Amino acid sequence: MKRLLTFTFSILLCTITMSAQNFTDHLQSTASGQGTVTVHQDSILNDMVNGKKQFVPEKKEEKKELPGIQTGKKTKARGYRIQVYWGGSTRTDQTNAQRAGTKVTTLFPELQSYTSFESPNWRCRVGDFVTRQEASDYLSKLKEARIANDAIIVKSEVYIYQ
Numbered sequence: 547m548k549r550l551l552t553f554t555f556s557i558l559l560c561t562i563t564m565s566a567q568n569f570t571d572h573l574q575s576t577a578s579g580q581g582t583v584t585v586h587q588d589s590i591l592n593d594m595v596n597g598k599k600q601f602v603p604e605k606k607e608e609k610k611e612l613p614g615i616q617t618g619k620k621t622k623a624r625g626y627r628i629q630v631y632w633g634g635s636t637r638t639d640q641t642n643a644q645r646a647g648t649k650v651t652t653l654f655p656e657l658q659s660y661t662s663f664e665s666p667n668w669r670c671r672v673g674d675f676v677t678r679q680e681a682s683d684y685l686s687k688l689k690e691a692r693i694a695n696d697a698i699i700v701k702s703e704v705y706i707y708q
Contacts, residue, residue, distance in 0.1 A: 619707070619708050620705040620706065620707050620708070621705070621706050621708065622703050622704070622705060622706075623676070623703070623704060623705075623706045624701065624702075624703060624704070625674060625675050625676050625677075625701075625702065625703075625704035625706070626673075626675040626676075626677070626678050626680070626681040626699050626700065626701060626702060626704070627660065627671040627672060627673050627674065627675065627681070627699075627700055627702040627704060628671060628672050628673050628675075628681055628684060628685050628688065628694070628697050628698070628699055628700075629669060629670070629671045629697060629698050629699075629700045630646045630647070630650055630670050630671070630672055630688070630693070630694035630697045631643045631646035631647075631668070631669060631670040631694070632667050632668070632669040632670075633667060633668050633669075634666070634667060634668070635663070635665070635666045635667060635668065639667070639668040640661075640663070640668050642668070643661045643668040643669060643670040644661050644670070646670045646694065647659030647660070647661050647670040647672065649693055650672045650688065650693055650694065651672070653691055653693060654672075654684070654687070654688075657672045657673045657684070658672065658673065658674060658705075659671075659672050660672070671700065671702060673704075674704035674705045674706065675704065676704070676706065678699060681699045682699060685697055685698075685699055
C-alpha cells in the first residue's frame with residue numbers, strides 16, 4: 547500500500563512540475579546521458595501549445611462569384627441531371643466516377659458534380675436543371691467537348707437557387 551501511495555505521489559509531483567514548465571522547454575531540456583530534442587516552430591504555435599494564447603481563426607475572404615455559378619439559398623425540387631458515368635461496385639469504379647465528375651466540372655465550373663453509390667453501381671451525375679431543355683443543351687455541349695459520349699439525361703431531385 548505504501549508503494550502505491552509513493553508511486554501515485556511521485557506521478558502527481560512530476561505532473562505538477564511539467565505543467566508549471568513550458569511543454570517545449572521541457573522537451574528541449576538537457577540531461578546527462580540522454581539525447582537532445584530541438585523544436586523548430588512558429589512563436590504563435592509555441593504560445594498555443596504552452597497555453598499562453600488561444601487559437602483565433604482568420605476571417606476568410608468572401609467567395610468571388612464566377613459567371614454562371616448560382617448562389618443564394620438552395621431548395622430541393624424535381625428536375626433533371628446529366629448522368630456522365632455509371633459502373634460497377636469496385637473501388638476502381640468509384641475512382642472512375644469521381645474522375646468523370648472532375649473532368650466535367652473542370653471544363654464547366656458552373657455545373658455541380660454528384661458522385662454516389664446506388665447498390666450495386668457507382669454513378670456520377672452533373673448539373674441541377676429545372677427543365678429537360680436546359681439539360682439537353684448542356685448534354686450537347688458535353689458531347690461536343692467529347693467528355694461524356696454515353697451521357698444521358700435522368701430525372702432527379704435537384705437544388706434550385708433562390
